[in-house]
Amino acid sequence: MSKAKLHLSRDSLLSLLHQMIxxxxxxxxxxxxxxxxKIRGFLHLAIGEEAVCxxxxxxxxxxxxxxxxxxEHGHALVRGVPATAIMAEMFGKLEGCSHGRGGSMHLFSAAxxxxxxxxxxxxxxxxxxxxxxxxxxxxxxxxxxxxFGDGAVAEGEFHETMNLAExxxxxxxxxxxxxxxxxxxxxxxxxxxxxxxxxxQSYRIPSEVVDGMDVVAVNAAAMRAVERIRGGAGPQFLExxxxxxxxxxxxxxxxxxxxxxxxxxxxxxxxxxLTEWMTSVGLLHADDLPQIEAAVEGEVRxxxxxxxxxxxxxxxxxxxxxxxxxxx
Amino acid sequence: xxAPVQTTYREACRxxxxxxxxxxxxxxxxxxxxxxxGGCYGVSKGLLEEFGxxxxxxxxxxxxxxxxxxxxxxxxxxxPIVEIMTVNFSMLAFDQIVNNAATIRHxxxxxxxxxxxxxxxxxxxRQLAAQHSHSxxxxxxxxxxLKVLVPATLEDARGMLWTALEDPDPVLIFEHVxxxxxxxxxxxxxxxxxxxxxxxxxxxxxxxxITHGGSLPKVMIAAKQLAEQGIDAEVVDLRTLRPLDDATxxxxxxxxxRAVIVDEGWRxxxxxxxxxxxxxxxxxxxxxxxxxxxCSAEVPIPYPRHLEExxxxxxxxxxxxxxxxxx
Numbered sequence: 001m002s003k004a005k006l007h008l009s010r011d012s013l014l015s016l017l018h019q020m021i022x023x024x025x026x027x028x029x030x031x032x033x034x035x036x037x038k039i040r041g042f043l044h045l046a047i048g049e050e051a052v053c054x055x056x057x058x059x060x061x062x063x064x065x066x067x068x069x070x071x072e073h074g075h076a077l078v079r080g081v082p083a084t085a086i087m088a089e090m091f092g093k094l095e096g097c098s099h100g101r102g103g104s105m106h107l108f109s110a111a112x113x114x115x116x117x118x119x120x121x122x123x124x125x126x127x128x129x130x131x132x133x134x135x136x137x138x139x140x141x142x143x144x145x146x147x148f149g150d151g152a153v154a155e156g157e158f159h160e161t162m163n164l165a166e167x168x169x170x171x172x173x174x175x176x177x178x179x180x181x182x183x184x185x186x187x188x189x190x191x192x193x194x195x196x197x198x199x200x201q202s203y204r205i206p207s208e209v210v211d212g213m214d215v216v217a218v219n220a221a222a223m224r225a226v227e228r229i230r231g232g233a234g235p236q237f238l239e240x241x242x243x244x245x246x247x248x249x250x251x252x253x254x255x256x257x258x259x260x261x262x263x264x265x266x267x268x269x270x271x272x273x274l275t276e277w278m279t280s281v282g283l284l285h286a287d288d289l290p291q292i293e294a295a296v297e298g299e300v301r302x303x304x305x306x307x308x309x310x311x312x313x314x315x316x317x318x319x320x321x322x323x324x325x326x327x328x
Numbered sequence: 329x330x331a332p333v334q335t336t337y338r339e340a341c342r343x344x345x346x347x348x349x350x351x352x353x354x355x356x357x358x359x360x361x362x363x364x365x366g367g368c369y370g371v372s373k374g375l376l377e378e379f380g381x382x383x384x385x386x387x388x389x390x391x392x393x394x395x396x397x398x399x400x401x402x403x404x405x406x407x408p409i410v411e412i413m414t415v416n417f418s419m420l421a422f423d424q425i426v427n428n429a430a431t432i433r434h435x436x437x438x439x440x441x442x443x444x445x446x447x448x449x450x451x452x453x454r455q456l457a458a459q460h461s462h463s464x465x466x467x468x469x470x471x472x473x474l475k476v477l478v479p480a481t482l483e484d485a486r487g488m489l490w491t492a493l494e495d496p497d498p499v500l501i502f503e504h505v506x507x508x509x510x511x512x513x514x515x516x517x518x519x520x521x522x523x524x525x526x527x528x529x530x531x532x533x534x535x536x537x538i539t540h541g542g543s544l545p546k547v548m549i550a551a552k553q554l555a556e557q558g559i560d561a562e563v564v565d566l567r568t569l570r571p572l573d574d575a576t577x578x579x580x581x582x583x584x585x586r587a588v589i590v591d592e593g594w595r596x597x598x599x600x601x602x603x604x605x606x607x608x609x610x611x612x613x614x615x616x617x618x619x620x621x622x623c624s625a626e627v628p629i630p631y632p633r634h635l636e637e638x639x640x641x642x643x644x645x646x647x648x649x650x651x652x653x654x655x
Binding site for chain 2: 065067096097098099100101102106108109110115116118120123125126127128129130131132133134135137138156157160161163164167320321322323324325
């Protein structure tokens with residue numbers, strides 16, 4: 001673990017651990033519910049990548065904004081969107097956080113300034129810059145945090161947004177979740193310059209590579225970046241090097257990587273890593289982990305029960321909210 | 329009403345933008361060359377001097393980037409006017425408009441809206457060839473979640489923008505390049521107009537000429553020529569391509585019992601096809617003749633004047649179509 005861990009108290013570390021375990025268990029439950037056909041469509045799990053959303057989100061304030069991708073269950077959870085509303089969304093139910101319309105790839109929550117999961121790769125980047133522009137034009141010192149994967153850097157919108165954000169010094173924290181593969185294509189096979197943070201630097205955006213399997217390092221880097229943004233330094237960029245342990249989606253036979261590679265990365269499991277380190281320095285007490293696991297199990301079970309019991313949107317409402325509802 | 333003033337379509341567009349910027353601090357204009365250059369078609373000339381670079385934002389050539397930023401800013405409480413030089417360039421922002429602006433309200437269960445206005449030039453007639461001359465409004469009119477306006481008069485150029493900015497949903501405004509120099513009289517205090525109704529530009533009883541945007545002046549010329557031949561044509565200006573004002577269209581055709589649709593888009597899959605289909609669905613038994621259509625030839629718009637003119641709807645072709653309808 002990095003020296004940066006020293007900025008965190010035992011309570012903060014326990015909170016990070018708790019959040020990562022929430023994401024892990026929630027995702028495992030989603031996998032199970034997909035097999036039993038309660039969840040349909042595409043489902044993208046972030047198992048293995050929990051340290052990134054957890055570490056970054058802990059550096060943000062409630063008034064900040066978040067833009068995410070279609071692999072965003074964890075981001076919404078850690079941001080504070082209730083597990084019940086997220087699970088109901090997975091089921092497509094009316095009580096879902098997007099009223100069931102979006103599903104797994106499109107979680108929204110206005111109350112949490114969670115501006116949504118975007119499923120056109122790169123499509124969320126300009127939107128995030130626009131959210132930041134609005135805050136900046138009003139003179140507010142809010143940060144917009146924009147998550148995207150390594151695949152997005154091949155899109156023109158990535159480059160357009162890097163340029164615009166720096167040109168206009170917009171308060172955006174760009175977080176690249178580099179899990180080495182754009183779906184099934186390894187970064188080296190799709191990028192002439194596979195060093196992503198160097199691309200951001202070429203737009204003069206201060207940029208840092210972070211061990212995305214180390215939640216403490218991610219959190220420390222995000223806190224530094226957010227502080228610089230609030231100080232008026234303009235956009236900042238974090239390239240978090242991480243790995244997904246599961247398939248890209250539920251229809252992926254994973255021909256493009258070896259089991260050995262996956263096993264090698266699993267040795268760096270962010271939850272195991274934090275657990276072992278906290279134990280070794282005496283910050284994790286014997287009953288901490290069982291307590292966290294029990295709380296998370298109850299929360300996930302509650303979320304599934306909520307989703308099961310939730311209502312389907314009446315078909316009569318199919319066209320509601322295509323346009324704004326008439327004012328009363 | 330105060331005394332009318334002599335003005336142009338271009339000046340009416342500019343007055344509408346300036347008025348919106350003065351009335352609402354959330355409004356700003358963003359696009360390529362809108363500031364120092366004054367706008368590709370001169371619409372925003374002088375606005376930078378009055379409103380400054382924060383509100384008249386010269387953007388780099390990143391249509392997807394700045395259109396997406398307009399969407400984000402709109403979701404976060406601003407009222408951006410995004411200018412895209414021409415509809416041809418808007419293909420670079422098609423993803424943002426179709427996949428984000430049009431979907432977010434429904435997909436978020438009504439939590440977020442995109443009160444964004446996107447203005448762009450459209451249409452042919454300036455010998456700009458096949459990458460600056462097309463009329464692709466109907467691609468946007470296909471998409472639920474968007475509203476599509478086609479101001480064809482000074483009043484609409486002046487008045488549609490404010491109503492569009494007041495709308496909680498994304499509105500696209502198409503300004504035909506051949507209208508910018510159109511001159512005429514406009515009330516000095518002209519202001520907001522409705523954007524949900526088609527308009528009867530010339531009442532008549534023998535045939536309904538249904539059109540929009542840059543084709544309206546040509547249709548008015550054709551109607552005048554028809555009148556000289558004793559044929560009393562009614563001219564319906566659609567004004568809004570989505571949502572279409574079915575009531576006004578159907579009412580007109582039920583009265584005249586004949587319809588010719590004039591549309592600068594290509595015939596296949598066009599707004600003229602949509603209007604025609606709605607007439608079949610709703611007014612077939614009122615029709616005394618098949619619906620006629622005058623559209624652009626199905627070619628990329630060519631550069632030389634004679635070929636460009638041959639590719640576009642012209643008054644003579646409108647006259648011929650009307651006569652076919654009259655039998």
